[in-house]
Structures are given as C-alpha cells and as structure tokens.
Amino acid sequence: MSFLELAWNILPKLLAGAVVTIELTIIAITIGIVLGIPVAMARVYGNKLLYTISTFFVEIIRGTPLLTQLFILYFGLPSVGIMLSPFVAAIIGMGINSAAYQAEYFRGAIQSIKKEQLIAAYSLGMKKVQAIRHIVLPQMFRLVIPSWSNELIYLLKYSSMAYMIQAPEIMSQARLIASRNFRTFEVFIVVALIYLVLVLVLSKILDSVERRYRIPGL
Amino acid sequence: MPHVILKVENLYKSYGKLAVLKGISFQVNQGETKVIIGPSGTGKSTLLNCINQLTPPDKGRIWLEEIEVTNPATDLNLIRSSIGMVFQHFNLFTHLTVLDNVRLGLVVVKKIPKDKATEISLEKLNQVGLADKINAYPAELSGGQQQRVSIARALAMNPKLILFDEPTSALDPELIGEVLNVMIKLAERGMTMVVVSHEMGFARAVANEIIFMENGVIVEEGKPDIMFHHAQNPRTREFLHKITELYGGKAE
Ligand SMILES: Nc1ncnc2c1ncn2[C@@H]1O[C@H](COP(=O)(O)OP(=O)(O)OP(=O)(O)O)[C@@H](O)[C@H]1O
Ligand SMILES: [Mg+2]
Numbered sequence: 001m002s003f004l005e006l007a008w009n010i011l012p013k014l015l016a017g018a019v020v021t022i023e024l025t026i027i028a029i030t031i032g033i034v035l036g037i038p039v040a041m042a043r044v045y046g047n048k049l050l051y052t053i054s055t056f057f058v059e060i061i062r063g064t065p066l067l068t069q070l071f072i073l074y075f076g077l078p079s080v081g082i083m084l085s086p087f088v089a090a091i092i093g094m095g096i097n098s099a100a101y102q103a104e105y106f107r108g109a110i111q112s113i114k115k116e117q118l119i120a121a122y123s124l125g126m127k128k129v130q131a132i133r134h135i136v137l138p139q140m141f142r143l144v145i146p147s148w149s150n151e152l153i154y155l156l157k158y159s160s161m162a163y164m165i166q167a168p169e170i171m172s173q174a175r176l177i178a179s180r181n182f183r184t185f186e187v188f189i190v191v192a193l194i195y196l197v198l199v200l201v202l203s204k205i206l207d208s209v210e211r212r213y214r215i216p217g218l
Numbered sequence: 219m220p221h222v223i224l225k226v227e228n229l230y231k232s233y234g235k236l237a238v239l240k241g242i243s244f245q246v247n248q249g250e251t252k253v254i255i256g257p258s259g260t261g262k263s264t265l266l267n268c269i270n271q272l273t274p275p276d277k278g279r280i281w282l283e284e285i286e287v288t289n290p291a292t293d294l295n296l297i298r299s300s301i302g303m304v305f306q307h308f309n310l311f312t313h314l315t316v317l318d319n320v321r322l323g324l325v326v327v328k329k330i331p332k333d334k335a336t337e338i339s340l341e342k343l344n345q346v347g348l349a350d351k352i353n354a355y356p357a358e359l360s361g362g363q364q365q366r367v368s369i370a371r372a373l374a375m376n377p378k379l380i381l382f383d384e385p386t387s388a389l390d391p392e393l394i395g396e397v398l399n400v401m402i403k404l405a406e407r408g409m410t411m412v413v414v415s416h417e418m419g420f421a422r423a424v425a426n427e428i429i430f431m432e433n434g435v436i437v438e439e440g441k442p443d444i445m446f447h448h449a450q451n452p453r454t455r456e457f458l459h460k461i462t463e464l465y466g467g468k469a470e
Contacts, residue, residue, distance in 0.1 A: 120309035120368075122272060124323035124375060125299025134326055139313045217357020218312050 007190045010177050017173030018194050024090055024159040031095025036102030044110050061100035067161050069093045074165040090162035109143035142218055149206040220247035223379050223410045229278035238264045240434035249408040253421040256431035262414045266381045270301045299327050302372030302380035306388050308364040310356040317352040320371045342370040346400050362393030382413040416461045430454045
C-alpha cells in the first residue's frame with residue numbers, strides 16, 4: 001500500500017481524533033478566558049487576600065508540567081473518590097493550565113494601559129468599575145490578541161498530552177492505528193501534517209482577527 | 219456681588235516629608251480666567267489635582283459654588299463631572315474614536331441617551347474645529363488636534379469650571395496657537411477657567427488675574443498689567459522676566 005493510499009484509509013479515524021483535539025482546545029481556551037480574566041483582575045486590582053490567592057494559583061500552575069496536572073486529575077483524584085472521564089479531565093486540566101497563562105497575558109495587557117487614561121476617566125466622574133469596564137477591558141482585549149493567538153496554538157499542540165490519559169484525541173487514534181498496521185512512521189507523518197494544517201489555518205484566522213480589530217496607536 | 223465658582227481655603231498637601239502645598243487660598247468668580255505660573259516642582263499640578271480630589275489634600279477646604287468638595291459626604295464623582303480637566307499629555311482614550319472620546323462621559327457618567335450625547339459631542343467638536351475628524355483615532359491626530367479633542371471632551375460635560383494643566387507645553391511650537399485660540403474663545407464666551415501655563419501672550423489676552431506660585435505658596439497675584447509692570451515681590455518680577463524671555467508674549 002502506497003503512502004497516499006494508507007493516508008487516505010486512515011484519514012477518517014484521524015480526523016475523528018482531530019475533531020476531539022479541536023473540541024479540547026476550544027473548551028480549554030474558553031475555560032482559560034473565563035477563569036483567566038478574574039485571576040488577572042485579582043492580581044492587578046485585588047486586595048491582599050485576592051492578590052495572594054491568585055498569585056499562588058498562577059505560580060503553582062505555571063510552575064508544574066501540564067502532564068503532571070493531567071495525571072493528578074485523572075489518576076490521582078479517584079483515590080479521593082472523584083472519577084473523571086479522560087475527556088473531562090483533559091478539558092479541566094488544560095483549561096486551568098491555560099487560565100494561569102492567560103491571566104498573565106491579561107495582566108500584562110492591563111498594566112501596559114497608560115495610567116493617564118484612567119485619571120482622565122476619573123476626572124470625568126467615572127467610578128472605578130466604570131473606568132475598568134469602558135477603558136481597561138476594551139483595551140485589554142485588543143492588546144492581548146497576539147499573546148492570546150500564541151496561547152491558542154500552544155493549546156492545540158499541547159492537547160496531544162491528553163493522549164497520556166487516554167482522551168480519544170488524534171494522538172490516541174494514531175497510536176491505535178499504528179499498533180494494528182505497524183506503519184508507525186507513515187501514520188505519525190499524517191498526524192503531523194494534520195496538526196500543521198490546523199495550525200496554519202488557525203494562524204490565518206487569528207491574523208485576520210488581529211487585523212480586523214486593529215486600532216491605530218494601540 | 220460676583221458669583222463665586224471656586225473657593226480654595228488654606229490648602230495643604232505633603233508627599234511624605236515633602237510639603238508641596240503650604241496654605242493655598244484663592245477664589246475664582248464666574249466667567250473668570252486665572253492663570254497660575256511658577257517654577258517646576260512648585261505644586262501647580264498638585265493644586266489642580268486637589269481641586270477635584272484626584273489627589274486628596276491633607277488640610278484645607280474647597281468649595282464648588284455652594285457645595286463643599288472637601289466634605290467627606292460630598293459625591294466626588296458628581297463634583298468631578300462638573301469640573302473639566304485638560305492635561306498636558308491630553309490623556310485621550312486610545313481605543314476610542316474622537317467622537318467616542320467626547321461622548322463617553324456623557325453616556326457613562328451623565329447617562330444621557332446616545333443620540334442626544336452624539337448631538338452634544340458634535341457641537342463641541344465643531345466648536346474646537348474638529349468636526350471633520352470625528353471618526354479618527356487619537357493616534358491619527360496631531361498633538362494640537364488631540365488637545366482640542368480633550369477640550370471638547372471637557373466641554374461636553376457642561377462643566378462649571380475647567381482646569382488646564384500646561385495644555386500646550388507638550389506641543390510643537392507651530393501647534394500651540396490653535397489650542398490657545400480655542401481657549402481664548404472659551405474665555406471670551408464666559409467659561410470659568412484655571413490655567414497653569416507659561417504662555418504669557420495668552421495670559422495677557424484673557425487672564426483676569428495671574429497667580430504666581432513658588433514653593434507651595436502663592437507669592438503674589440494680580441491683574442496681568444500690574445503683575446507685568448508693577449509686581450511687588452522681586453521674585454515675581456524675576457520669574458516673569460525669565461518666562462517672557464523663554465516664551466515671549468511681553469511685546470504685544
Ligand atoms: N504622587 C507623588 N508622590 C510623591 N511626590 C510627588 C507626587 N506628585 C508630585 N510630587 C512632588 O511634588 C512636587 C510638586 O509637584 P507638581 O507636579 O505639583 O509640580 P508642578 O508645579 O506642577 O511642576 P511642573 O511645572 O514640573 O509640572 C514635586 O517635587 C514632585 O516631585
Ligand atoms: Mg505640573
């Protein structure tokens with residue numbers, strides 16, 4: 001069987017795995033945004049307690065490997081009676097991991113916003129929450145797009161680690177196929193190509209998002 | 219009886235050991251323009267920031283008309299919304315167009331419906347000569363244009379008083395005139411203004427009074443003519459001499 005024939009035959013199974021990979025990535029990035037913004041807020045605007053908690057969170061997550069975190073969730077938690085399916089463990093682990101990184105991107109974006117603009121907002125009579133809502137957040141979202149694009153591409157690739165806890169993503173599918181046909185080399189070449197296409201398409205989309213929301217001077 | 223818009227009484231402010239304001243008192247009547255001059259580090263910006271409490275003073279009292287700003291029970295956001303502020307570096311909102319920069323305070327602070335707020339904003343932008351720039355972003359404008367937007371932003375709130383902190387000192391010389399012209403027109407229309415500026419041509423044209431501040435106190439204040447020709451304090455004479463040499467404005 002030629003490489004092309006082989007690729008064609010295994011493509012449906014691999015694409016099914018790729019769909020799971022994409023699902024993992026999208027859900028994880030979403031969890032990451034939803035958790036990451038309040039963590040960033042707590043680090044910039046929070047009182048001592050909120051600052052300490054959020055800093056701990058960020059440091060612990062960023063200071064340990066994603067794979068270790070996934071193992072704790074999937075293999076560790078059952079010993080305290082919490083059983084998660086591989087998919088659920090993967091999205092929780094990746095989501096929390098991404099939240100810590102995204103919190104840092106959001107924090108960096110917030111801190112790069114010039115303080116003078118807030119003073120101007122207060123001088124108009126805005127309350128702090130109004131200034132955050134109308135000045136800080138909109139600028140934060142635009143400023144964060146480049147680092148956030150990188151994060152999305154990282155996540156897409158690092159979702160391959162979910163294979164280690166048997167989530168049915170593309171790497172698991174590939175392992176399964178290779179263990180039956182013994183064409184390991186070709187199978188993983190096809191997998192690499194699929195990743196490559198996904199990353200390229202994603203980069204294109206993110207580029208146009210960035211251009212679409214570009215603001216002169218920001 | 220003149221109607222008093224702003225009254226500042228015995229204001230003190232220190233940063234740690236550094237005493238910046240040491241007992242400042244003055245008042246501004248409706249329609250008056252007061253120009254504050256003084257060496258760098260004298261506390262001119264601190265004084266302006268104390269007036270709308272962006273920097274809370276340590277001691278002393280401030281009234282905006284009959285409301286005591288320094289009373290802890292006063293709604294500071296309401297006070298700030300009726301005191302305009304124009305900054306040296308414009309402080310425009312980078313992510314918003316010119317129109318949105320001017321409109322934001324009306325919509326968010328004053329809760330004015332959007333179409334009414336747009337109407338007011340367009341009127342003020344027209345007044346500062348920027349009707350054709352409403353969709354530009356601040357970064358696409360010259361410094362002079364940005365400063366005029368920030369004046370329109372202050373005007374839109376319909377303030378009782380506008381504070382200007384060196385509004386032209388960050389501008390290239392050829393752009394200063396367009397901003398000063400807008401300010402002169404405002405003064406002529408009866409806006410009440412406190413202006414920190416060393417543009418003595420402007421001061422001569424519209425200031426009711428020049429206040430000379432040094433080391434946290436008001437050394438002398440008086441009508442421009444008197445300050446220029448018959449200042450009592452030698453420090454005042456020396457300083458005025460120095461800035462007219464630097465900035466011009468004496469000859470007219
Ligand atoms: N937030 C602050 N913390 C500590 N010191 C400050 C602060 N703001 C101002 N100062 C100090 O207070 C003094 C007065 O500053 P201020 O900015 O009011 O002077 P200024 O008269 O406006 O000077 P300039 O002409 O340079 O603008 C300066 O010595 C300055 O370093
Ligand atoms: Mg100053």
